[in-house]
Amino acid sequence: MSPRHNILFLHQSADLYGSDKVLLAVASRLLESQFHPIVVVPVDGPLIDELRRAGVECHIASLTRLSRGTMSLRGILGIPGELARSFRDIDALLQGRRVSVLHSNTLAVLTGALWAGRHRIPHVWHVHEIIIHPRLATIIYGHLLKWFADRIICVSRATCSHLVSNQASLASRCRVIWNGLDHRPPPRQAAIAAYREQLKACPGDAVIALIGRINRLKGQQLLVQAASQLWRRGIRNFRIVIVGSVVPGQEHFLHALKQAIAASPAAAHISVQSFTSEVWTVWDSCDIAVIPSTEPESFGMVALEAMAAGKPVVAAGHGGLTEIIVPGHTGWLVTPRNASTLADALQHAITDPSLRKRMGQAGLARYEAEFTLDRQMQNMVAVYDELVH
Template structure:
């Protein structure tokens, strides 16, 4: 157990395998802020993989932010190549164990911090592992095995994420929905008779930009004249082909007058101000769906794929529209509803704002994370978790 005396200020080690400001990065920032708010005098050390936007933002919250050569699990490790990395991994596990021993609570954000994940097995006190991943195939097997080995209390970002690790049902866990800051009421910028449709997301194989383009091509020309679409995002280095494919598809479907491509912006407020409706047509299940709650915080209606964590966010017909995943016709029909009744976006946006305030406000998320940390500090056993009061969470 930790050597912490009763009543003493706790110490936290917070580990994150990235340094940008995308979804899980921003969530990590909120988590560290939650610990700082709950325990203002706590010793908090943050480990990142490099200096980037997250490093600079984190320095505004805590003083001790370090760069660590942690062993981050990559797809390239899924195979024989991992054998050649075993000596380095063993060394990293031993170093991680020594580092963790100096803190009351270790908080690992995401499943891919392999050295710290495995080192938790060697620690007498459980750690917190924040599970953002909703994997499939061999990745699901690997992640499930790692979580089974870890001596940890798991924080899932949605029930959908929790259910994807079916054989870990007996692992102590809580569900804490992500949260985001409330936004000032954003006046709509669309012209009379025009519907502005926004999709924010990285250009990759599953965020659904090509599907949305297919849906737009199914609209009548007169309908497209009353629609403006912005696709906002960027690609990982080496994956520029995804953006090129979207550009080529826009040209091939003759959508250049309707669709505009814009680069990623870590502050998306101006895009939400422009939008009437926000689309999240993910081809694969989202672990949660941060864009959806951001849109709701801006009082915007949401069109979302009917799977994964999005089904826990969007109240179909009330705060937006759920559509069959991968179905361009269903997506077209959803867009067509807002074209036929532009006032629907305002009505659903208002309902979305109320739902956001009730379930997805940043303060509720931060309370849930701090309460989970309190459980570890109190030495809560798995049998105690069913009765543990955890703000803004549900106990799995």
């Protein structure tokens, strides 16, 4: 049996949102291969618990992350010191073990590019973002990828196209690999009934779920506007649940959302809940998934989860979501940042339960055909094989 190759994963957070879940799935599945995953994150959090539960080696260490704050003069001046701490931490936790490939999960992780270059180790940069604003960030990331990435894994064709449109030389190094989802747990009927009761959903109500971090991009306020329009049209047999938390320091987004809900005529039918690890209870309990992102999503893991739960998806028609959802078959793609077209699609879904069921079944079939974790892992391992042989 050939020796296992160590794959060092560096990731910016320890939450359980999109890119976190992708890392968890990939690292866990690699345990069954010739590759040994070692995961490093800068903070403790639920991702650490899940990785350890799966048997994945993981560590907490200093990592240099790029952010809006880093783009300031003070942030730039602090980078050399942060990098030095990151390098010391990583070297210490490896204890002399050889790394075959370094995998930077998301563009925000700067340490990986420079540590891999210093040690002459192949570097995979896994791009989960489409960064449009600020323009300076787009330029900087393009050059970093050009200088420091041996392979670039893009989670969608839209992500790849955005990178190449800004830095054409990246095309030969880009590989488009759609995210995959592992087998979901079976629905728990008692939990579903309790959750719908918690939302005060009557038997004829359609429960609409939006799951995602509360920020300016995910479209929570746009959904509230659409709900207000539905209410004024006389469509009132719905309940909306918005599930997610804010990044520390961005509590103003949650405050603004609650203000918008309070001002809506549909306020009593809209709930906001903090992030939950019981995400499948939410998906199993809802009737419609909505992803009204105001800027292009690079992919959209929540769309896969909803489809795996057999739910139709109403989503903004840009970015990677256009590669997941088949309009009129598995859901609706609506005009981005337009509350009226969002309300129109939701009205169709609310008022036609049989259509919801057909679309949900079609979405489940599409997930099983195109977006399984097995399929993603086959493509990921092929990239690692290219670099170690």
